[in-house]
Amino acid sequence: MDIIVCVKQSYDVQQLKFDPKTGEPMLAGAPRKMSDMDRRALEEALRIKEKVGGTVKTVSVGPPETRDVVKEIYAMGADEAFVVTDMKLDKADSDLTAKIIVEAIKKIGNFDLILAGAASTDGYSWQIPAKVAALLDLPFFPNAISLSVNGELVAECDLGEAIYKYKAPLPSVVSVSLEINEPRIPTLSAILKASRKQFTDFYIKDLGIDIVTELEVRKVTMPKVERKNMVVEATDPSKMEDEIKKILDELRKENIL
């Protein structure tokens, strides 16, 4: 079973800072991390490999900072990592990213299954895995919460109002939900070994793709809601009632109670 996993190095959105003057995100040097659902996709691939054998390869597309994710990919246990990087790819939209992933996959070679996250932590477009599937004319199953392969694929997908259980031939493309598994934490020795492993860097021009985007982000702003931030400490049992009362009094003043 040869599996290719799409792994994005996302911005760590929880830590993103905004310029207080312009309200724009400060992206230069902002911390990044492996996209949360992609970590589950990689974990799921590794578990399948542990059961039925085969290989797990990854493809990551993005700006040069994307290379940092490779160490973690290897530390978790992937066989081979491929990256496609270019400065301009920080602004890539889902069409461009999907095209690049597909061209990279064609170079990587044969596969039985493509796994991805259902939505990336920063882009959150829910588009790329389905576009990869469409470009390759393969079946697609979104937001899987369980997966098994045995010559064919059985996936349970959380589609909102119901869970759909699909049976499909391979190869197929599956995107996974946050809850599909609990990803492993790499051991220290695995991390040390990982930093010495080589990976393949594809260049955009070798893939024969022009960097053009159809979506143009014109402005990004932080929706700022002013909050009162009144905080009381209710850890001391003897003072708890007085402290809580302060807040209930405020709520009464606001006609909430």
Add this chain to the structure above:
Amino acid sequence: MEVMVYSENEKLFKELVTAAVQLNASKITSAVIGSKEDAEKAAKYTDKAFFVDSSQLGEYKPKEYAEALHSIVKASDPQVLLIGGTHKGNALAAILSVKLGEPSVTEVSELKVTEEGLIVLRSAFGGVAVAEVRVGRKLFTKVASPKIACVKPGFFTPAEESKNGEVEKINVDVKSSIEVLEVKKKEAGVGLEDADVVVVAGRGVRKKEDLSLIEELAKILGGVVGVTRPLSADLHWAPTWVGMSGIPIKPKLYVGIGVSGQIQHVAGIRNSKIIMVVNNDPKAPIFEHADYGVIGDLYQVVPKLIEMLKS
């Protein structure tokens, strides 16, 4: 300008019709994958309803349904295609986007059409921010190649019946190698979307039985109980969760109990009028988003709160 709308969700379908009206569409059409009756219903809201008989397709399958929708789009000439931004809709939009060679944008909350094309607001950086995005460089020149936008639920008022459009059946010949083994419907939620008061339990609540404490508080406040994603999706204590990827809420009062305040949760509660929280970790990010915060153990604070509210 023709705007076509599609959603498998009836309420969201009506919201899309309102969005299309606000775009000043001269013609609003609807795509339906369902029965003739479904199409007749849709035609009460749109100038024309095109439908593919879903009995030909069976239960929802992304690739096959996208092919059906593609046939419908080709039969009409929309410049904009609005799709309900559900899991099903997002997947259809992506596949259709590839088939049509036109861009798609998801998580949309507002949209307008100018000389420059379709401009939308969508969430950015995983719900932290809002981005203004122009969809497509090519303006509306090509025929039958709409720009695709997936609109989030809850941002437009559902439209009322106002039309008596015609209905046209589109025949498709879709072959499939995929089997739907089972469709497990989820139980209905408690109406979090429209509640005035929502008390949300987070992972600080240790056992399912302890939810009764949260329920008691919600009852006194005249509200309903919601949970964070791990309590629903991992532990299955409730059918749905509050937040960006679950149900976004806008109550008069939000009370978060043992909720840490990760951005994906906060993105879905930002429109609450008042936010009150109880958490034993003074460094929990939720305090930054709160009007009123109580630092303390929920197992002491909540019973006290209930007692004080009762008297």
